[in-house]
Amino acid sequence: FLTSFLTMKDIDNAVKRLASSQVKLFVGMLSGDAALFEQIAGILTNIFGPSDIESPVWSWEHTTYYQEEIGADLKRKFIFFEKLINPGDIAEIKLKTIELEKQHLNESGGRKINLDPGYLDTAKLVLVTTKNFSHRIYLNNGIYGEVTLIYSGRKYRSLPYTFPDYKTDEYLEVFNKARDIYKEQTSNK
Template sequence: MGKPAVPKKVLLFVSALYRDKEVYYNSLDSLEKIFGEILIESSPKEWNYSDYYKPEIGSPLFKRFVFFKNLISEAHIADIKLKTNQIEGKYSENCKRKINLDPGYISTAKLVLATTKDYSHRIYLKDGIYGEVTLIFKKNTFCSAINTYRDYEDLENIKLFNLARKIYKELLID
């Protein structure tokens, strides 16, 4: 019989999808106050993978990934999603978000996203939050999993996730 283990320490990141740079930087300030020092902040990249967010946030849309230096327990990702939802609400206007913040984490084996949307490949965590293994680490790189979002499959983003994983492994040793 297997024995339950203590949740692992993992590398927290938040993806930010936005139109307005000021809203992004205000949200980033809120994220730093809650999660601490930023380890990596990607450059903005135009996001045109879907029209899903355009009616709410507008266009053109940009996406950035922000990784935090303080490692978290993987058990806390649902609570973190609830906090990022509060930040989204803070910067909403007329019941429309101006930014979409999706937290996730990187471990040595996978990249996991937290979401409020249930689907066949997601598992319920708590408080209306689901978890999704979005990328799997095998053969020395992150690879797609079932239903991986196209922007997470982007080679430039894969390189970023691989770099973040490498830094995460160094943080585990320190």
């Protein structure tokens, strides 16, 4: 029925708009046990599909906020997924990562790993959290989103509230590389 009103060009344009509304999912992993990254990455790829880029493991000393629960000598790693997602799914993805954290608790009941999902597109990098704050917007089911980085002048740039580690050259290099892959993925659609 609809095809009698739509031309192939209309359908092609709709497909391109849909493809351009998809975003690149990533998960930041933070733990005192770097060996846990491989195990969690395996679980995440079972849920979200294969990864197409992974960061190195970096030492993480930007705050003591997580030390009591997760431990000292923290490490950070990012994993980016090949399959693009609808940005509206990010709150549900955060809930899945919270459940995964609960499956990996230490003897005192604290998390062994912190999982921070987010997404990027050509204009921004978005993180999600359970913590409300002035610059965050409510998404769904107790989850808030924030634009953490914006893309301007051929690179991602921080904002006044951007976490210090997300401002580092190492992170920005990986995010820009992931953005390049995302651009290739969406230009082929």
